[in-house]
Amino acid sequence: MAKGSVRKKGKKWYYRFYVEDASGNSVQREFPGSESKSETEAMLRKAMADYEEKQFVAKSENLTLAGLLDKWIEEELKPGSLSNGTVAAYIDTARRIKKHPIADRKLKKITPDHLQSYLDLLSLGGEWPDGTVRKALSSGSMRQYSAVLQGAFRFAVFPKQYLSFNPMQYIVYRKRAEDYDLFSEDSAEEDVPIIPTISYEQFLELNEMLSKKKNPALLPIQIAYYTGLRIGEACSLTWQDIDLKEQRLTVRRSIRYNSARHRTEIGTTKRKKIRSVDFCNTLAEILKEAKKAQMLDRLACGPLYSQNYYLSIEEKNRTYYEVYSLPVSEHPPEGYQAISLVCVRQDGRYESPATVSNMCQTAKKRVDGMESFHFHQLRHTFTSNLLSYGAAPKDVQELLGHSDVTTTMNIYAHASKEAKRDAAKLLDKVQ
Helix, strand or coil: CCCEEEEEECCEEEEEEEEECCCCCEEEEEEECCCCHHHHHHHHHHHHHHHHHHHHHHCHHHCEHHHHHHHHHHHHHCCCCCCHHHHHHHHHHHHHHCCCHHHHCEHHHCCHHHHHHHHHHHHHCEECCCCCEECCCCHHHHHHHHHHHHHHHHHHHCCCCCCCCCHHHHCCCCCCCCCCCCCCCCCHHHHCCCCCCCCHHHHHHHHHHHHHHCCCCHHHHHHHHHHCCCHHHHHCCEHHHEECCCCEEEECCEEEEECCCCEEEEECCCCCCCEEEECCHHHHHHHHHHHHHHHHHHHHHHHHCEEEEEEEEEECCEEEEEEEEEECCCCCCCCEEEECECCECCCCCECCHHHHHHHHHHHHHHCCCCCCCCCHHHHHHHHHHHHHCCCCHHHHHHHHCCCCHHHHHHHHCCCCHHHHHHHHHHHHHHC
16 A cells, blocks of 8 residues: 655645656655545545555556457547557457457467467357357458457557566468368369459349338449449548549548447548549439439428538547538537538438448348348459450559559459450460
8 A cells, every 4th residue: 555644835735646757666656635634635635545556556467358458449549640540440359359259368378388278269169158150351351350469468568567578479370271172073173262352233133122212322332333433432422522524533531330439430541542433324314414413402491401510520630520410400510611512312311331231131132143232342343344345454543542552363363264264365366
């Protein structure tokens, strides 16, 4: 227990007690109390109790992995330079880690073996402590878990000095070995992973289904099919981003739901870069009709029609742009900035990525051959169509916003069986 005392200076009492500085040395700190000795003594007891509690929690021998993750998030992750989307993804991953018993283990008792077993369970799949059997995570998900654990343990080593080394440095990432029959007579073509796409006929059927119901998810789906935009990019487009005369749109931002803050937010794109995407005559006509329809909807709804806004919020040296919808008859609060979104409902409210994703789940059951459909397949389809019809990979890369052309080709090189057959027949021309 910390030692303390009170003393009177003039008409006022002061209390003081010893605390540890950054070097671990005991130093005395004095604080003003009140004109009553008993009140000041009560303030001293409370201050010492608070200090002891915080000091106890802060000591590494009492800190769990869950506690470390919380500290890392608040003291390093949130004030850092990563995008809001990445921060939200890391916070969600940390929340998942804390559901496993390893999160309750004391920090100094976590060994590389503990971490290896946990990450093997994630990457290979298997039975969890609660008895459930779960599949292996994708390589992308594993990178998220690795980044969170690497960052948290590095933070524990420095600047916190809870640990003398980072146990994550000894981790080996394993993948499940794929078994195959050396003497099988089945065609190998069935074992080749094909990037899922949808046919033009399926796209038309999907269009027809949504058009009949006047479903607002139709427009972002059409935009993605003809431009390859991600779901958040399509839903965050404004009419100022679209040049109908030049048939070109500018991808500046992405909209998403931040589960940690429980807010819908506008942020940067995945690569934090602005890119231009040219589009075809078909999409140009679709957008022109959508603009006319929105003007008619506004007239029909009158004062009940909604205007969309974003609000800039500063937290921990980080700026969040929250999205709100208000009837045009209401005066927006201070700080609200109007934004003219392209993908809106009939009453003017913004169409969120979550709502569009839910509609994609419904489409699985109603369109033949689309049992595994999800919004991102539209991006796959856009790319597959371009490459199949002879588009230059470098041009496709720039349209998609990939960091380099290797990413484009690694993902989509085997999307078309016909393209592979044609490539093999090129050798016939040599003779």
